[in-house]
Amino acid sequence: MTRMTAPDISSPRPPSQIARRFKRVASVVLALFATFLGLLLVTFIIGRVVPIDPVLAVIGERASQAQYEAAREALGLDKPMWQQFGIYVWNALQGDLGQSLLTRRPVAEDIARVFPATLELATIATIFGILAGIPAGVLAATRPGSWIDQLVRLIGLMGYSMPVFWLGLMGLLLFYGMLGWVGGPGRLDAVHEMMFELEVRRVTGMILIDTALAGQWEMFRNAVSHIILPAGVLGYYSMAYISRMTRSFMMNELSQEYITTARVKGMPEWRVVWVHALKNVMVPLITVIALSYANLLEGSVLTETVFAWPGLGLYITNALFSADMPAVLGGTVVVGLVFVGLNMFSDVLYRLVDPRAK
Amino acid sequence: MTTLTEWLRDPSPSSRAQARLGQLWLGWLRFRRNPMAMLGATIVVLLLLMAAFAPWVAPYDPITQNLAERLKPPMTGGHLMGTDEFGRDIFSRIVWGSRVTLYIVVLVAVTAPVFGMLIGTVAGYAGGWVDQVLMRITDIFLAFPKLILALALVAVLGPGIENAVLAIALTSWPPYARVARAETLTVRNSDYIAAVQLQGAGPVRIILGHVMPMCLSSVIIRVTLDMAGVILTAAGLGFLGLGAQPPMAEWGMMISSGRKFLFEQWWVATMPGLAIFIVSLGFNLLGDGLRDVLDPRSAGK
């Protein structure tokens, strides 16, 4: 931390191992807390500067001025700014993100309800991204410059070049509208959705898991047919990223001396590549996967809009269009926290692995 | 011509300029050998030409409505890509829309990287609490889902193309700050910086004169690669109705208006999406090629 100044030699004794570790943990916690406060501050400011009057979202078209004033007071908007921010932070620390103007329920409760849908989608998409991305990246790295390498690269670049909402629409047009291979928008067909509501106990909120636990296999199959397309679309982006990074890590790894040594010793090439080299790039790859996972949370905003997927992304967009700022900001804070968490995780991992960054 | 190439290739250049031009020439030769990069460059050049000559390329006015001709399929009645719900020629709107796209790209490209680089180099060079604070701020901005932050900002500023640009610029500087900081960290303990320090140069001069130039190449590559992302974000804002406003022809907004007709009049949403795809791919291929040329260290990363 104090690289520019001379070491403090007046210090009587060097900090013990435990104290150093404690200090490191404390600094991470502190950093996390500072980021959290910053998130809250930025969202708060945005929420207050927006030219959309939250009161009108509550009372609608016909309300009289007296009803307007009453609603304004009920929302606490008549208090001074700093006081409102204080209340906002205090409540957020206790897990209270305010009340949604649209659903009239606590935002935290709403998010708990919609988040599993996003988590399910992002997880399936990431699984797909890993399954397709890592082999593709490894293959490309073992034959740099070959047509496989070019193809992997091109497919990856195409992923970076397509608007996710457009790809989703085209997927719907082709696989749902024309071919009828997959389920349409939403997580289930309407009928299954109703039966799910009436008959399946909500354990995780993730339909695939809950229906499986309840032994409702027809519902499960229906859910699969609905998740394949949005997860495929999101997974494509995840794959593009993972394959690119895998290729670059592997290229780096394969040029190391121990690989040459292994080859010289006569180890089969597949073993060199898929076991030795791959094992060593796993840690940085995990950081990449964590980042891609975080990115999917963001990608879900537009994807969920296109697929009417009732997750956090759709919740935030809907809220935004109804000027439901508590919901928008609550959602943003939650996504932000997940994002920060995953980022820090990858950062710490990276620091541990790459001595140059120390 | 031959003498010129020979001069450029001279292994022992007699001036700094000759050396630099020689490097550029070698880079160009490397670049030219990469067919995908050339494809990208071609696409970008075509985009530039299309935007510049829009009035001559487009067969119809992009804005004037002709309700009698609405939703005509491609290749009918002189409409290469069909017409939209107001009977406007989609091809003409795509051609004019290239201007909007370029406008956004250029404005973002000249604002966000400069700001990001400033933050990153200062943080990296100063270290200590300055680094902590600046990077914490960067993290806060990075912590936001970019699109959501842009959405919220547009909600504050009001929809419109200038505000969309501002929102995108405000959300896209943090990665530049990180890249610049990382570059700064690798060079700040190097001998030549120490040498400059010993000569008595102040931190401002060191950062502007000696650290920033070292970050420039990676930032430029990053900018080219990010252009596709900027196009996509702008299209996303347009898709949600928060970017450019009607009757302006903006590709993302065109997709969104075609969404209602997706299953019947598929071309309304498909065509502008293809345009976005091709142009973004062009920038990506170009950026990729440039990276190989300018920055062999990180080739393929």
Place this chain on the structure above:
Amino acid sequence: MTFEPTFRTAGLALAAALMLGASPTVLAAATPADTLVLADGIDDIVSLDPAEAFEFSGIDLLNNTYDSLIELDPLKPGELIPGLAESWDVSEDGMTFTFKMKSGITFASGNPVRAEDAAWSLQRVVKLDKTPAFILTQFGFTPDNVDDLIKADGDMLTITIDKKFAPSMFYNCMTAVVASIIDKETAMANEVNGDFGYEWLKTNTAGTGAYVLRSYKPQDSYILEARPGYWRGDAKLKRVFMRHVPEGSAQRLLLEKGDIDVARGLTPTDVQGLAGSPDVSVDADMEGYIYYLAANQKVEPLNNPKVLEAIRYLVDYEGMVNTVLKDKMIVQQGFLPRGYLGEVTDTPYALDVEKAKALLAEAGFPNGIEVTMSVRNDPLRMEMAQAIQNTLGQGGIKVTLKPGAGAEVLGDYRARNHELTLQSWGPDYPDPHTNASTFAWNPNNSDDAKLTGVLAWRTAWDAGEMTAMVDAAVVERDSEKRRVMYEDIQKLHRDTSAFVTMFQEIGLTARRNNVANLHTGGTTDQVTYWYVTK
């Protein structure tokens, strides 16, 4: 398509990952025989408390879970039939109404319906004073006097109003959802902090209706379940499942695939696309919504009558209803929807660019003018706004669109900050006064009056003599005279106001052919599910 190979990998990898084995073919699931499955945009629901609900979807739901004293006949739009009241009467002076309650009717909880429940339900509307409360409070009730003015005595309910309104006006207001009768005992058992059960009723029902709310997920779905022993006879279908599907195109596909029985949010394009489908029929029904332009009279030169007239000639009414609004709207240039007492059906204004240019020149703007037009950013309105922008432009009025979220555009309008704005208005109760009192009535045009619920005030237009004409019409007891009075007000309004009324909406309900007897309520916008068979 170029990305297809990747997609195939995607599908395969996922299928493998999920141990599916089989290809992910869609299982065609027909809807159950005892359930009506509908799709519509239901994210407008803010509250299910009858004292607060004021949006389309909420009103639909409540119409099937509650009853009021007097009701509109779902089979004959516009006609009044008894609800929970057996009979009613009005005193000689026209100020006191008495209702005799039917006996033997129970709430879903099993509690009997009493006059006391009725009195309490109406009193709580006034005391809670939520947005729709004005439908009752316009008769002179305040939280302080309502206990004296609305009284229960045995099986009789007495209501005293403060002015001699046309009785039909009062009866019409009593059919509104805000006047629904709530189960007092159940609601009060869930009361918190003296809120009359408001918190609880936001997401629960306690009425006499054919259905009971079984589950409600905001912005997602609701399930209604038929209750046994409904006083009109049990509902034919056991369940109603409403799914939130905002896009018309998605609804259309669901309907064609048999995934839903009824789609209620189709666009004209979707309906045209359904034309060839053998399993689906589309019912078109006039709705009460009026689409109009409002010109802020505080803004130069929109306060120039010539400019306003020019705008009237620069909307391509016919062109729009034949293209972008085909099957979705009709031209309506009076502020009352067709089907209302006093409707005006002739449409004297049509697109006439030359005439409009001449009018602008006369007004002193031969080179045209520039204005902004605010509009809610939903697809239909954006399309309308662009078509209007185009024809106004032809006449020399350069329009810059200012789209925004509903609350944002509304906020601007209420604060009198708009220039030109594209808006719509739906009647609150089936009486002409509902629209007359907002389009053509403005007793105080000053900023301080803050009559934000009145459209004429919002657009800063002094209604002049029309205010008095509206006041006279609402107390006229002779229906025929009353009709003529509204006709006169509308014609004057059409030619001289700061509004350009343009269209009336048509409700498009597409259903599978086996669904019958779904009544959508026409211009009163109250759907009934309990007669539906399939």
